[in-house]
Amino acid sequence: MDRLLEIGKDIKTWSGIGALLGWDQETYMPEKAVDERSRQQAALSSLVHEKMTSGEIGELLEDLGADDDNPMGDESRCADLSRTERAFIRYVHRSYRKETRLPGRLVKELSETRSKSQSVWAKARQENDFKSFQPWLEKLIDLKLETAEAYGYDDNPYDPLLDDYEPDMKTSEVQRVFSDLKADLVPLVKAIAESKQVDNSFLTKHYPAKLQEEFGYKVLEKLNYPMDRGRLDVTAHPFTTELGSDDIRITTRYMEDFFNSSLYSIIHEAGHGLYELGMGDDIRGNLLAGGTSLGIHESQSRTWENLVGRSREFWEYFLPSLKSMFPENLDGVDVEAMWRGVNKVEPSFIRVEADEVTYSLHVMLRFELEQKLINRKLAVKDLPEAWNEGMRELLGIVPERDSDGVLQDVHWSFGLFGYFPTYALGNLYGSQFWNTMVKDIPDVYTQMASGDFTRILAWLREHIHQYGSSKTAGELAMDITGEPLNARYFVDYLNSKYKTVYKLD
Amino acid sequence: MDRLLEIGKDIKTWSGIGALLGWDQETYMPEKAVDERSRQQAALSSLVHEKMTSGEIGELLEDLGADDDNPMGDESRCADLSRTERAFIRYVHRSYRKETRLPGRLVKELSETRSKSQSVWAKARQENDFKSFQPWLEKLIDLKLETAEAYGYDDNPYDPLLDDYEPDMKTSEVQRVFSDLKADLVPLVKAIAESKQVDNSFLTKHYPAKLQEEFGYKVLEKLNYPMDRGRLDVTAHPFTTELGSDDIRITTRYMEDFFNSSLYSIIHEAGHGLYELGMGDDIRGNLLAGGTSLGIHESQSRTWENLVGRSREFWEYFLPSLKSMFPENLDGVDVEAMWRGVNKVEPSFIRVEADEVTYSLHVMLRFELEQKLINRKLAVKDLPEAWNEGMRELLGIVPERDSDGVLQDVHWSFGLFGYFPTYALGNLYGSQFWNTMVKDIPDVYTQMASGDFTRILAWLREHIHQYGSSKTAGELAMDITGEPLNARYFVDYLNSKYKTVYKLD
Structure with missing residues (x-):
């Protein structure tokens, strides 16, 4: 256990260094340093990944009897450990399992696709051209589905993706609470829209x-x-x-x-x-x-x-x-x-400019579309139409340009599926x-x-x-x-x- | 050669990250983050040291035929390499040899002594109390002498220390140029002191x-x-x-x-x-x-x-x-x-406030004292007196307090011997x-x-x-x-x- 804690401390030390690289890049880094900074970030990420998936961690987890059935370790072997230490085992087991289940080829392909699709997306948004982004989004969804398969799931491939950001949360539970929320929010937004606007x-x-x-x-x-x-x-x-x-x-x-x-x-x-x-x-x-x-x-x-x-x-x-x-x-x-x-x-x-009442509706729209995309119930080519339809239903307005609609967020171009719901869960x-x-x-x-x-x-x-x-x-x-x-x-x-x-x- | 260049690039990437840690600490880091930053710095330094002294570098240097007699690699084996590549071999061979010659125990003892002696020095300077710093300086000189022995040298143990900052420069050459310099500077300073001061x-x-x-x-x-x-x-x-x-x-x-x-x-x-x-x-x-x-x-x-x-x-x-x-x-x-x-x-x-003419004299004083200390020709306990004597000879003034004299610079408390002369060489x-x-x-x-x-x-x-x-x-x-x-x-x-x-x- 002590050794596992020591490894954890070391990884955290390196993560903090990674955070500094990121912070500096956004705040004070000179413009032309961007290429070298990417190399520094990549070196650091791969070091952290290496440490997080080291054989030693696997062995320590095994010694503690941690597996899918006993994520906090074996009862008898961990009898002397504190609640926090047991939770620590659960945390490491979870990350280790997830990180080691992805084949190296998939990690590499995801990372390469992401970095390219982000610039395609940026251009597509600027030029209001969804079509140019479409093949990249299709590719990303394929890769995320492959990721979900590698992680494993019971009935919904969206579950293991959501789990990356909201551990243990199930798609069905999000559906349940969002459906309650929608039933009340839509009429509230309507009532507000029909009343006298406040002066700000x-x-x-x-x-x-x-x-x-x-x-x-x-x-x-x-x-x-x-x-x-x-x-x-x-x-x-x-x-x-x-x-x-x-x-x-x-x-x-x-x-x-x-x-x-x-x-x-x-x-x-x-x-x-x-x-x-x-x-x-x-x-x-x-x-x-x-x-x-x-x-x-x-x-x-x-x-x-x-x-x-x-x-x-x-x-x-x-x-x-x-x-x-x-x-x-x-x-x-x-x-x-x-x-x-x-x-x-x-x-x-625009979601990021939305107020407290309408904000969750923006999120729900994305959640519904993401689920359909990941479950192959919606083709990427039909996404803009589905977006506009959803806007009409939830907010009563429809954007004139995809740049103000389906192309507005960076998330999907980065392969982030299952991330949006957490904004509303908060x-x-x-x-x-x-x-x-x-x-x-x-x-x-x-x-x-x-x-x-x-x-x-x-x-x-x-x-x-x-x-x-x-x-x-x-x-x-x-x-x-x-x-x-x-x-x-x-x-x-x-x-x-x-x-x-x-x-x- | 390609592999050696690749390793070099990787080490340089990590050095840049280390520089960011240092820069941030001096500019924008919040006060209370200092302990964690030390851990981050230590983790990074030991990673870089590990990479710089890896067995693989040793093997690559051997393959290229680089040794003390052929620091740029073996003529026949390196026939296809450019001048820059040969210089690269020399650089890596130099660092590798130096870093691997120091026993781990000495590196650790130096690093621990340094971090403690720095705070002792800071207090000693503040309280004008050379005596409290004296045992630490004695210890540091012992360790630097041990370092010089580990590096190896022909006749003067100051040579390998100077070499850390001014590669290939010999103590005797510094003595030669400083002696020429002194012969001219001292009368110039005297002439200026006797003339009408400028108004600034x-x-x-x-x-x-x-x-x-x-x-x-x-x-x-x-x-x-x-x-x-x-x-x-x-x-x-x-x-x-x-x-x-x-x-x-x-x-x-x-x-x-x-x-x-x-x-x-x-x-x-x-x-x-x-x-x-x-x-x-x-x-x-x-x-x-x-x-x-x-x-x-x-x-x-x-x-x-x-x-x-x-x-x-x-x-x-x-x-x-x-x-x-x-x-x-x-x-x-x-x-x-x-x-x-x-x-x-x-x-x-105070050296750091000195003008262009007197500056080099401050440096010469330190160079002369350092050499005597490292060659055991001056005891640490007699250092303050030797300092004041030197000030009188070179600049014609004597500080009233050791805080304005022998205790003014941080360098020695950090184990930096052989560093000062480079200021004047510049x-x-x-x-x-x-x-x-x-x-x-x-x-x-x-x-x-x-x-x-x-x-x-x-x-x-x-x-x-x-x-x-x-x-x-x-x-x-x-x-x-x-x-x-x-x-x-x-x-x-x-x-x-x-x-x-x-x-x-």
Whole structure:
């Protein structure tokens, strides 16, 4: 066990180095260094892959009696181990099994296809030319199906793909919760569309980046983001990255004519970052440190971004300070107006710009299409039409160009199938956890209104963060809320909030 | 040969990653990440060491017939190889031999002693307490002597240590040139000290960092530093680092009450950077890319800093632009006054703050003491007294505290013996090369005065940069100037320049 932990620590050390290579490339790397950086990244990835699939790990797992039936190791052989150590065995067994099951030829072909298809996609999107991307997408789906076969599955080849991002989650369970969600969201979006639109014109005035940044740091400080264990930088697309357990960096981008963009990116990424920063002492610096699934990761970012950052109480506390920085832009704007402004809902074509209500519908569309593609129930050539059909059904609008539709996301060109649903699962987990938290901290809203977010963080840390990957998403849901994933909490939250924002009925 | 080149490329890739770890630590890394960064650095260093000392390299060198008598490989076996490939064999053979000759126990003991002695030194300097550092310095000298024994040497154990930084240079040759240098410098410093001091008070007015930075970028642009292949950042101590052949980053620090500090750091580091950026196509991205010795590296930084940046012509071109940025500070300052101001000479205690004339004397003092220490001709306990005695002889001043004397530099606490002389060798090589360049480009001063530095760079690239480590310092001197290292050129330059600056005779 000690040796396995030691190997894990070594792999984590190298992963942190890989994260630095990636972070630097997006932030400060000079333009012409890109080719050499790719070589550095490739060398590092193959070193980590080599370490992760070493024969020694296989032997250690065997010694501990870990196999598909006993992923946490053999009961009698592991009797002296802690719960975390057993979870560590499960984690390593899982990765080892997945990584060793893929034939080298497939890994290589996937990686080569991906790097080419990404540039084809970028050009196709720019030129609104789905046809040129079509053969690459077909090839990627073939390869992902082959991947699913290599991993193995019971009835749905989408399962093992989804499992890469949301371990142990089944396609059927996602279908169940998404179907509940859809039943409520579609009518809510319709009701909002038919009501009087809120005015958020004060958010599209001129907000200089430098001042936005200053306000961002103020918010990060109140959210207890430790700047001696992290950083905030500027990149084309915001992200969070783990260079070490004491080095979690987030990024944002500034739009000077739309205030929301950067602030909510910062809060969103800070949510991811606080999760990574909250690992327990028994898993810090080892493989269990890090989010247990993308869904749970997204639950943390969405909790801070939406449940906290888009709450009325958040603005009760922060509006005076924001108004002192932008007195002209926010002249006459009160807490009510600010709160309604940042919560404006509007069906739109682009997922990454969508609001809290319509966002999940964008995700559902992708999930439904991905499943059909992977199960050969939809041909790639018919994908654009199916996309537009889905948009009409879910959001009531249809894009005029594929660039604003089926070609908008980079994910598929990178072979990421099974990734999208985790974005929506995050909203669901987040609301479900929050519902329990409010019972544990009855005066949480009063605390927020006074700028005190420490107990929220402490609660998340106690129940979620400290465990890292030692509890699966399903285990967290059961342990915290006593039931599996349930869409009801998110739907209730949206219905109640937006009834007020839009003065429905 | 192909396989050896491939291994070299792989090692270079990993070295670039190591450089990024170091750069990030000095620039942007959050404070508390320091322990994990040390682990990352250690993992990377041991990987590179492992690769550099692999049995496969030993076998390949043997196949090529490379040994101490044939460092460039066996004539007949290497008949088809290019000059660069033969130099590559020499480089790898040299590193392999050195790295494999040190017993693992010694490497470990050195590394542990170093990391502890550095913090002891830092405290000792702060508290002006040489006694507490003394046992650590004694231990380090024991270990360096052991290192010298392991490397092997003919008559002077200082030779193999010097060789780590200045390959193939012998202690006796340094003694020869330093003795020539000393004979001329000491009277020059004395003559200057007795003449009327120049006024540089306009350089100690308030120069806001932001504006200094802006001017720094202007200068970098004119010096043809390609910002798409490098960066300029701020660190506590300025440095240059090679993350890849297209990614050479330099740093500086800003002192708002002394204009010289940052500008000349930027030009100095740019000199190092332009060298690294100028590698020929046949060595880019492989082990020969990089400076051939610290002395040659320093010749490039000093050439740009002093021969170019402290020339009258440099200020003929740049003064108007600087005056437009700082009109009040530089009111009434003409080219003559500016030129004399940036060339002020004054004996002082601290090496890193020394001017162009006294600098080499600081280095000579350290060189003389190091040699005596390594040859057991001076006991560590008597070092402070020997230091002060040397200061009196060379510079005519004696520090009141060891913190301003023998304790000022970090080098010895890090086990760097043989490193200091390269700082002064750089000045000598620089002037010797410049003397030839002026014959090749007779109107070089007119070009500089018009802000055209392209032909200087092209000349340095053609004769020095492109070769990287494929020519040794000695080979460069012979090939370019037709003679070995000669102190005369530097002495002539100083005598003629400072006669004018100080209106001597």
